[in-house]
Amino acid sequence: MKQICVFLVIILLTSCEYFNVKKTSSEAILNEELQTFNWNEVDKYPTFSLCDSLSNKQEKKQCFTSILTGHIFKYLQDEIIVVTQDVNDTIDLKLQISDTGGITLLETKIDSLTIQEIPNIDVLLANSLNTLPKIFPGIKRGQQVTTEFILPIIISAR
Structure with a gap:
């Protein structure tokens, strides 16, 4: 025992x-x-109200960029731009969409020939962003977040 x-x-x-x-x-x-976390991706991209009907994440991103580039093109077409030689350039705009929906132009990469022919191109691009419709910010894990991206714009003036 x-x-x-x-x-x-x-x-x-x-x-x-x-x-x-x-x-x-x-x-x-x-x-x-x-x-x-994948810090380089958001759950929902920034968007405009016109893109709300789309359900796919990639479609919403495409809708956002097409509305943004279309708005910039329309603004530039309404301006009177005179050039002495043909300009064909791709301008890279580094944009930031804040968590409140504000848009800021952080940086532009413009060829020297384009700057020579259109000296105020950076001002025109910045002004085009001031008349955008309301932007809804990107979302990460249910929170509105600040996003940055590069938007290529093709400039063709004759």
């Missing part, structure tokens, strides 16, 4: 380790979650 009691005590002492619960800190959980 004494041997059985000693055996049970030994089993109880060694099995206590199995009942310990390992605690995970909230910082460890946060760090693990942050590493699973």
Whole structure:
């Protein structure tokens, strides 16, 4: 009987380790979650109200960029631009859509010939963004976020 009691005590002492619960800190959980995020993608791209009827993420992105480029083209067509030689250039606009829906032109990459022929092209591009319809910001995990992207614009003047 004494041997059985000693055996049970030994089993109880060694099995206590199995009942310990390992605690995970909230910082460890946060760090693990942050590493699973793809910070270069949003769940929903910025959009205009005209794009709301589309359901596919890629279609909404295409709708947003086509409305944006169409608006810029219309604005530039309404301006009187005189050039002395043909201009065919692709201008890269680095844009930022804030979490409140505001748009900011961060940077433009313009060829020197285009700047020579149309010296105020950067001002025209910035002004074209001021008359855009309301933009709804991008969404990441249910939160409105600031997004940045590069929009290529093809300029052709004769």
